[in-house]
Amino acid sequence: MSVWLPVAPCTPAGCARHTGAVRAPLPAALLLLSGCTLVLLGVACVPLVRLLGPAPRRRLTRCWAHAVPRAFGVRVTVRRHAADHPSDDPSGDAPGGELVVANHISWLDIPLVACVLPGRMVAKSEIRRWPLLGPLAALGGTLFIDRDRLRALPAAVRTIATSLRSGSRVVVFPEGSTWCGRGGGGAFRPAAFQAAVDAGATVRPVRIAYRTAAHHDGPAAGAVAFVGSDPLAASLWRVVRAAGLTARIDVLAPIPADGEDGRRALADRARTAVLTTEDPCRCCQTAVASDRANRPAESVHH
Secondary structure (H helix, E strand, C coil): CCCCCCCCCCCCCHHHCCCEEECCCCHHHHHHHHHHHHHHHHHHHHHHHCCCCCHHHHHHHHHHEEHHHHHHHCCCEEEEEEECCCCCCCCCCCCEEEEEECCCCCCHHHHHHHHHHCEEEEEEEEHHCCHHHHHHHHHHHCCCCCCCCCCHHHHHHHHHHHHHCCCCEEECCCCCCCCCCCCCCCCCHHHHHHHHHHHHCEEEEEEEEEEEECCCCCCCCCCHCCCCCCCHHHHHHHHHHEEECCCEECCCCCCECCCCCCCCHHHHHHHHHHHHHCCCHHHHEEECCCCCCCCCCCCHCC
């Protein structure tokens, strides 16, 4: 791993554990089966879905992303900033492009963002070689970047900027690694924000949080944290064993990337928005029918 990559202090033993009620093994196994089946069904249907037009294709993608957390037993709540609601049209594109930036806790973050703001994900190049998920990500328009080589960074910025200029929505987890959600998170790395500045795109901050029924207003539920050298199989089992999990997505007000602030100031503004707890009265809440949930180099995205 390159020394310049971000390092999170989170470990599976210290952060990824149940903090509430635990589901019995048999119901958990059924949830695991349903969740994995739905993911595999998505992989199998990708070639057919790509034959559809952009609007129906993205609508199906958003429906599938809605269903994935539910299949794994996680309830989802979406809150949108009252002053500025993104369009409910699941086109995945925004005039002039939109850079969606979110904190990163779990592999569940990916379908959660996709079910609200579908777009082109930015992922490390190794994902392309993963069985099943790699081809699915590639067919889904994922922008793969080589994050291990500092010299590859300018090319990655150009790739993201080109996609934004075309009007696409691009989704990035700028912490560069997964964090357990306790005590804040990592700094937002400025590279993707430079792409937004170059393309004159809008930055859309998104806050992701996980809670259990017993700790609804407490710290993030550790069961969903996919950190350190945590194997994916262990994380999947931990999520389906956790009862009463709720994922909350806060879609925050957009930040224009007009170039006046510069990429670092823009990154700081977005991070402040994501880490600041919003007053519930300032948001309108929509419940999405859904039941259900670092090693820096092994984070799914970035």
